[in-house]
Amino acid sequence: MKALTFHGKQIIKYESVPDPKIEHPKDVIVKVLLAAICGSDLHIYHERETGLDYGTVMGHEFVGEIVEIGSEAKSFQIGDIVSCPFTTNCGECFFCRIGLTARCTKGQLFGWVEDGRGLHGGQAEYVRIPLADLTLLRLPKVVSLEEGLLLGDIFSTGYFCAEMADIHPNGTYAIVGCGPVGLLAIFGxxxxxxxxxxxIDSVPERLTLAEKFGAVPLNYQNENPIEIIHKFTDGRGADAVLEVVGNKNAGRLAFDLVRPGGIISTVGVHTEKEMAFSPVEAYNKNITYKIGRCPARFYMEKLLPIVQSKKYDLAAIISHRLPLAEGVRGYEIFDKKLENCIKVVLEP
Ligand SMILES: NC(=O)c1ccc[n+]([C@@H]2O[C@H](COP(=O)([O-])OP(=O)(O)OC[C@H]3O[C@@H](n4cnc5c(N)ncnc54)[C@H](O)[C@@H]3O)[C@@H](O)[C@H]2O)c1
Ligand SMILES: [Zn+2]
Ligand SMILES: [Zn+2]
Structure with a gap:
């Protein structure tokens, strides 16, 4: 089959790789109908995150159709359309039972093979899904492939970020970063x-969409969000800041924006060695800092009714739809934010 594979810093190849096979009786094979490129793929692409074997099939955001079923996978039938969280889940361990599926003791991240061990990703024609019964979610017909795709990671992640922020109707909130995840966090x-x-962002077309989604856009290159938000809150700062970037500047901005006693909710993947603020700075502001990988499988089920209700136009963030064969260009467009790019989806 054809797939997008990793070969070092900023080197993605569209190449032939072996078809995935059932390796365990609980596996299924999914034919990918749509895949997406995520901000998390860019950490690998730029080698801010390292360890991935060369030749690993990239990608952890995909939806598809079940084409092969292991003898112990009982929940699905050939032809079912399924969405997949970005990690596998056993559904039985302590963490799966409390809804922290991101920390499943048998969890594996799609698109991460290190020292020959791990899972290939979904930016491919086919993908192997371990522990399929409790990992995959069958999509009802009213849910589009695009919605199913966004449910598997970034809508769930944006919503999770909002939930950690303990939001109340009268509060003032700041979202740092209007990439795909930050934009969907507005809906959350x-x-x-x-x-x-x-x-808050610096990319005009992302801010325009943020405004359309119901937020007040602030371009940090032209205006000072710290001054503006403090002015609006009698000098206090935001009740909670949702940090959806994953770099030190954004982390610092979140700290400077939050009011004493407020919450910083971070889903950005921080690859630096140090925090953006010191323990004593956090102490002096009495802040609560929440961070982590989204328990996507838990949120997918929880958010399915919202997606079915069509209350929010999730797919409005999809700016580019390319054949998988043009995925290498897709990475470049998404990374450099060319052609007003917000989110790239790929069709095998
Ligand atoms: N926790 C999780 O489970 C989870 C899941 C998905 C994605 N992520 C992470 O979320 C982050 C965002 O993902 P994305 O797909 O939206 O990526 P993205 O790279 O498209 O978006 C990041 C946005 O932040 C903006 N930005 C950069 N520096 C900024 C600053 N100092 N202040 C304000 N905005 C700034 C950029 O212009 C861009 O629009 C990434 O770090 C990704 O790895 C985490
Ligand atoms: Zn993702
Ligand atoms: Zn588990």
Whole structure:
């Protein structure tokens, strides 16, 4: 089959790789119908995260059709359309039972093979899904492939970020970063009743969409979000800041924006060695800092009714739809934010 594979810093290849096979009786094979490129793929692409074997099939965001079923996988039939969280889940361990599926003791991340061990990803024609019964979610017909794709990671992640921020209707909230995840976090914040949401980035078309989604856009290159948000809150700062970038500048901005006693909710993947603020700075502001990988499988089920309700136009963030064969260009467009790119989806 054809797939997008990793071969070092900024080197993605579209090449032939062996078809995935059932390796364990609980596996299924999914024919990928749509895949996406995520901000997390860019950490690998730029080798901010290292360890991935060369030749690993990239990607952890995909939806598809079941084409082969292991003898102990009982929940699905050939032809079912399924969405997949970005990690596998056993559904039985302590963490799966408390809804922290991101920390499943048998969890594996799609698109991460290190020292020959791990899982290939979904930017390919086919992908092997271990522990399929409790990992995959069958999509009802009313849910589009695009919605199913966004449910598997970034809508779930944006919503999770909003939930950690303990949002109340009268509060003032700031979202740092209006990439695909930050934009969908606006919908999450609105769903918890937030009325005053500032959305911060420097990319005009992302800010335009943030405004359309219901936030007040702030371009940190032209205006000072710290001054503006403090002015609006009688000098206090935001009740919570949702940090959806994953670099030190954004981490620092989140700290400077949050009010004493407030919450910083971070889903950005931080690859630096140090925090953006010191323990004593955190102490002096009495902040709560929440961070981590989204328990996507748990949120997919929880958010399915919201997706089915069509309350939010999730797919509005998809700016590019390319054949998988043009995925190498897709990475470049997404990384460099060319052609007003917000989110790239790939069709095998
Ligand atoms: N926790 C999880 O489970 C999870 C899941 C998905 C993605 N992520 C992470 O979320 C982050 C965002 O993902 P994405 O797909 O939206 O990526 P993206 O790279 O498209 O978006 C990041 C956005 O942040 C903006 N930005 C950069 N520096 C900024 C700053 N100092 N202040 C404000 N904005 C700034 C960029 O212009 C861009 O629009 C990434 O770190 C990704 O790895 C985490
Ligand atoms: Zn992702
Ligand atoms: Zn588990």
């Amino acid at each position: 914040a609105r769903d918890f009743g937030a009325e005053k949401i500032y959305a």
